[in-house]
Amino acid sequence: MHDQYEQIDELSKGIHDLVENHTNNFNKEQTDELHEKFKLLVEQIQFWEKQENVPRQIYDLKSFSVWLCDYICDVETNFWGEEEAE
Numbered sequence: 739m740h741d742q743y744e745q746i747d748e749l750s751k752g753i754h755d756l757v758e759n760h761t762n763n764f765n766k767e768q769t770d771e772l773h774e775k776f777k778l779l780v781e782q783i784q785f786w787e788k789q790e791n792v793p794r795q796i797y798d799l800k801s802f803s804v805w806l807c808d809y810i811c812d813v814e815t816n817f818w819g820e821e822e823a824e
Contacts, residue, residue: 742792749799753806760810763817768809775805 757772764772779802786794 742796745796746792746799749796749803753799753803756803756806756810761813764813768813772806772809775802 757776761769761772779798782798783795786792786798
């Protein structure tokens with residue numbers, strides 16, 4: 739069980755790092771979408787915490803991390819594509 743809590747901690751730190759260091763080029767709409775998805779993640783984690791379902795918390799954190807990486811990649815691709823067009 740201890741390893742699972744370490745995994746939750748590492749996933750949480752990774753998400754924090756992605757948001758803090760890789761969302762500089764997000765516009766308001768993209769930031770709002772990220773905020774809504776993150777709010778949903780927090781609600782899910784709280785629900786699974788009450789259920790004492792640690793594996794599901796890990797699953798949801800991993801799923802969010804994958805979505806966030808993909809979203810950052812899409813935003814950056816569009817941002818730099820727009821920069822080149824100007």
